[in-house]
Amino acid sequence: MAASTITIDGTTLTLEVTRKAVKHVNARLHGSTLAVSAPPRMPQAELDRIIPELARRLLRRLAARTINQEEDALALAQRVAARFPQKIVVAAVSFSTTQRARWGSYSRATHSIRLHAALRHMPRWVLESVVAHELAHTVHFDHSPAFWSLVAAVDPHLERSDAFLHGVTWLGNSWESLPPVERAMLTRSPDLRHEKREERED
Numbered sequence: 001m002a003a004s005t006i007t008i009d010g011t012t013l014t015l016e017v018t019r020k021a022v023k024h025v026n027a028r029l030h031g032s033t034l035a036v037s038a039p040p041r042m043p044q045a046e047l048d049r050i051i052p053e054l055a056r057r058l059l060r061r062l063a064a065r066t067i068n069q070e071e072d073a074l075a076l077a078q079r080v081a082a083r084f085p086q087k088i089v090v091a092a093v094s095f096s097t098t099q100r101a102r103w104g105s106y107s108r109a110t111h112s113i114r115l116h117a118a119l120r121h122m123p124r125w126v127l128e129s130v131v132a133h134e135l136a137h138t139v140h141f142d143h144s145p146a147f148w149s150l151v152a153a154v155d156p157h158l159e160r161s162d163a164f165l166h167g168v169t170w171l172g173n174s175w176e177s178l179p180p181v182e183r184a185m186l187t188r189s190p191d192l193r194h195e196k197r198e199e200r201e202d
C-alpha cells in the first residue's frame with residue numbers, strides 16, 4: 001500500500017492505494033483519507049487519471065450532505081414562504097451537486113425544493129431569491145406576467161440577484177477561456193470582498 005496526498009479543489013486528502021483482486025477501482029472517504037483499491041494490473045497512468053475524478057465526486061457528495069445539516073435550509077425556505085400572500089407549502093429543501101442547468105427546481109408532488117449547491121456560498125439574498133422564484137411556481141406554473149408580479153411582491157432583491165446569477169453564469173462559462181492574468185485580477189477584485197462583507201452583515 002502506498003500513501004501520499006492528493007489535493008482536490010483546495011481540499012488535501014491522504015491517499016492510500018491498495019492493489020487487490022477487484023474488478024473496478026473503488027474509493028472511500030474516511031475523514032480526510034481517501035482509500036482506493038485498484039485491480040493489480042491497472043496501469044498507474046490510468047489510476048492517476050481516475051482517482052481525482054472519484055475523489056471529486058465523493059467530496060461533492062459529502063458537501064451536499066453537510067450543507068443540509070449545517071444550514072437549516074428548510075427554515076430559510078419557510079421564512080421566504082411566509083412572505084407570500086397565499087399559503088405556500090414547503091416540505092423539504094435539498095442542495096444538489098448534480099443540478100447544473102438550473103439554479104433551483106420545485107416538485108409539486110413532494111413540495112420540495114432542490115437548489116444548486118453553489119448557491120450556498122453566495123450571499124443569502126441570492127439564495128432567498130431563488131427560493132422565492134421556486135415557491136412562486138407553486139402558484140403560477142409558467143413565467144407569465146402574473147408570476148413575475150408575485151415574485152416582485154415577495155422578493156425585494158429580485159433584479160439584483162438576477163444580475164448576480166447572470167454574472168456567476170457568465171464567469172463560470174468564461175473562466176477557462178480567460179487569460180490567467182485576468183483571472184488573477186478577478187480573484188483579487190475588491191468588489192468580491194465587498195459582497196462577502198455584506199453577506200456577514202445579513
Ligand SMILES: [Zn+2]
Nearest residue numbers: 133137142143
Ligand atoms: Zn421559473
